[in-house]
Each structure stands twice: as C-alpha cells, then as structure tokens.
Amino acid sequence: MTNRREFIVQISLAGSVLAAGQAFAQGAMVAESDAMASALGYKADASKADKAKYPKYAAGQQCANCALYQGKPGAATGPCPVFAGKQVAAKGWCSTWAKKA
Numbered sequence: 254m255t256n257r258r259e260f261i262v263q264i265s266l267a268g269s270v271l272a273a274g275q276a277f278a279q280g281a282m283v284a285e286s287d288a289m290a291s292a293l294g295y296k297a298d299a300s301k302a303d304k305a306k307y308p309k310y311a312a313g314q315q316c317a318n319c320a321l322y323q324g325k326p327g328a329a330t331g332p333c334p335v336f337a338g339k340q341v342a343a344k345g346w347c348s349t350w351a352k353k354a
Contacts, residue, residue, distance in 0.1 A: 299346035317343035
C-alpha cells in the first residue's frame with residue numbers, strides 16, 4: 254500500500270506526462286514543404302500565397318479568420334484539422350480557406 258506522499262508524487266508525474274504528450278501532439282507546426290501543405294498552397298505568411306495558382310485568394314484571408322482554424326483569438330498559431338491536427342500560423346493561408354461565420 255502506498256502512502257499519501259507517494260500517491261501525490263505519482264499523480265503529479267502522471268499529470269506532467271499527460272501535459273507533455275498533449276503539448277507534443279499539438280506543438281508540431283506544418284511545414285510549407287509538407288506534401289499536403291504544398292498541394293494546398295499553404296504559406297505561413299498569407300501575403301506570399303501564389304495568387305496566379307490560387308485566384309480565390311484575397312487580401313485579408315488568413316488562417317485566423319478561416320472557419321477551419323481552431324486556435325484561440327490572438328494566438329500566433331493554432332490547430333487545423335486539414336493538417337491532421339498540426340499547428341498552422343494564424344497569419345498563414347491555404348486553398349481550403351473558408352469564411353468564418
């Protein structure tokens with residue numbers, strides 16, 4: 254039987270492991286060179302989107318104002334389901350951009 258002190262240490266260690274795992278899972282940034290990102294024209298800086306290849310791009314469109322973006326308001330990055338939960342730049346853009354309601 255474990256005593257209270259050992260129990261508290263075990264609980265805090267388990268919490269640390271879970272927090273580290275979550276940070277790792279949500280911390281990976283999508284690279285512009287990633288196959289999916291490249292296919293969708295993802296750019297970490299929306300102003301560098303290929304306007305000739307993606308004519309639907311309009312100034313002001315950014316991941317932060319996309320319906321798919323799951324980041325918190327004002328955050329520099331956030332998760333995007335298009336990129337399997339990887340982080341995208343809030344100021345980024347890809348061809349799946351959809352106006353937030």
